[in-house]
Amino acid sequence: MPKESKKKKAAQIQRVKGMHDILPDDQWLWDQVRSATKKIAEYYNFVRLDTPVLEQASLFERTVGEATDIVEKQMFIVQTKGKERLVMRPEWTAGAARAYIENSLSQRGFPVKLYTDLSLFRYEQPQEGRFREFHQLDLEIISSENDPIYDVQIMLVLTRIIESLKIKGFSISVNSIGCKSCRPPYKKELQNYYKGVKSQLCADCARRLEANPLRLLDCKEEKCVELKKNAPIIIDHLCNTCHNHFKQVLEYLDEVQLPYALDHHLVRGLDYYTKTVFEINCEGVDFAIAGGGRYDYLIELLGGKNTPAVGAAAGIERLIKVMKMQNPEKKPKEKQKIFLVHIGELAKKKSLSLIEELRKANIEITESLGKESLKAQLRVADKEGCPYALIFGQREAFEDNIILRDLKTGTQETVMLRKLAETLKKRS
Known part of the structure; x- marks a missing residue:
């Protein structure tokens, strides 16, 4: 007889480069960030807005700026069968402005305060603090007045989070x-400075010098960072309105x-910013954990008034990296659950409805319904650190009772099912 050929093992599929899995042991940190964002943002009267992952490519080309890294290199573009160019959102503010106009959110009354937490997508070179899918918490204040108090309030809310x-x-x-009034003369002076050192610029900066010289101040290439130190500063060119605005900030x-x-020399990486810009950095990491600024022309640029x-926005992965670095081993103690052990088919079948009854009574239960042996189930209970086990066998299923065992002392008692919730509450 011919030998049976050995079954070939299926190739393992890896996650996409630049993406990452958020594992169960880290979820409590994500919950903390989201909970803090919701609690603090809503205290300051922000309301949640969620926008689609996919937006028109023109939304970002028009607002973020064609001579920016995001538009030139980093957008994940999706071409539909109808030849529509869509983008997986690389940032949120432009989408929030689009939603504000399209859904007439101005009717809520000013100021309109919006917040969210969401995933964003940029085709970047993956490195520490940078992913191709990443998450941000975002805050926006849209107002009828160009009041510097909102610049500070948004910084205040972000720092409180x-x-x-x-x-x-x-x-x-x-x-x-x-x-728009005071920036052109500054751009001209910036161009003149960088033309004198053009041979020392990276390729991207040399190309952007004529179209958008402000982008050179945001370059992270080491040689360009050095050149920036001697670049002219915009504070000397501010008009009276911008000067007074910044003074009040x-x-x-x-x-x-x-x-x-x-x-x-702080400019941020998006073209729609005006007047105030800010960044938040933290000791021990070489990237900004948050930032933001004013964007007085964005809504008009998208067809609004x-x-x-x-x-403002903060990178959630970056916040969590700092949280882990500064407070290792700080995971809060989980509430200990009671382990349900089933023995036999009838008890296994009735276990589902028993768990539901205990859920209604707010009693937390864990189990391993796929395992059949008593020993195997008790090993799981021990691994999970459960203080008590409920042992539900064939006899107990017929007699409508259950064995309650203290897993530390080994003592046990039989409890009627109708009194189980009451008994367990006394033990908690």
Whole structure:
């Protein structure tokens, strides 16, 4: 007889490069971030807005800027059968502005305060602190007034969220990048400076010098970071309106005692920003954990009315990295559950309805219904650190009772099923 051929093992499929799994042991950290965001944002009267993962490509090309890394290199573009160009959202503010206009959210009355937490997608080179799918918490304040108090309030809300996560050693850097009136003369001076050192620029910066010289200040290439140190600063070119706006921002920051440092070369990586921009950095990591700024022209650029606004965002993966670094082994103790052991087919069948009855009584149960032997199930109970086991066998299923065993002392008693919830509540 011919030998049976050995069955070939199926090839293992790996996760996509730049993506990551959020494992069960880390979920409590994600819950903390989301819970803190919801609690604090809603205290300050923010309401949640969720937008689709897919948006029109033109939404970001028009707002983020064609000479930015996001539009030039990082967008995940989806071509539909109808030749429609869609993008997996690379950032949220433009989508929030689109939703604000399309759904007439101005009818809620000003200011409109929006928050969310969501996944974003950028085709970046994966490295520490950078993924191709990542998550952010976002805050936006859309107002009828161009009032600097909202610039500071959004920084305040963001820092309160960070503080509630027990993150220490973070600092705020602020700058003003002016407006349509005062920015052009500064751009000209910036171009003149960089033309003198053009041979030392990276390829991207050399290409962007004419189209968008502000982007050079946001470059992370080491040689460009060095050149930035001697670049002209925009604070010397601000018009009276922008100068007074920024002066008030700093006064409000002093009033609420938010420590800050001036960074005259801070611009952020998106073209829609105006006036105030800020970043939050933290000791021990070499990337910003949060940032934001004002975007007074964005809503008008998307077909809405001239409406001032300011936004902020924090990277959730980055926050969690800092939380783990600063507070290792701080996972809260989980509430100990009671383990249900079944013995025999009838008890196994009745276990499902028994679990439902205990759920209604708010008693937390864990089990291993797929295992049949008493020993195997008790091993699982021991591994999970359960203080008590409910042993439900054929006899107990017929007699409507159950054995309650203390897994530490080994003592046990028989309890009628109708009195089980009451008995367990006394033990908790």
